[in-house]
Amino acid sequence: MESASQAFNLPAHTREDIQVLAGLVLEDVGWRFGTLPTVTVSDRFTRYRLGTAWGLERRINIYWKPMALWASTAVEDVIRHELAHVLATQRGYFGHHGEPWREACVELGALPRADADQRMRLDYAATNSGEHRANE
């Protein structure tokens, strides 16, 4: 029997999906900027934080729970966004969403927009259901 999400053709990601997706993104990017970044996926629920990057450690963390119902392309953008922070830091940029970060976004295929965060939050608000929250 089809699940509700299959019936409506909606993605419902799991923690494992996000980890696999991160691997695919790294493959697609063809990371050629030294040591491959480490990607962790946190089970912690955060309403406003979708990812964190530690540029010097070459590590990103993705909070998958707020994105469980997002389209894969939107989740992918979050992963690329965080990887762009790593790349920009590796190039000596210690700001947040400035020009060096935007350049890294273009190279890695992320939306080079600081307001992408805001857009994602709105997407989240639009797709997050009471049921999803009740599962916390």
Ligand SMILES: [Zn+2]
């Ligand atoms: Zn950012």
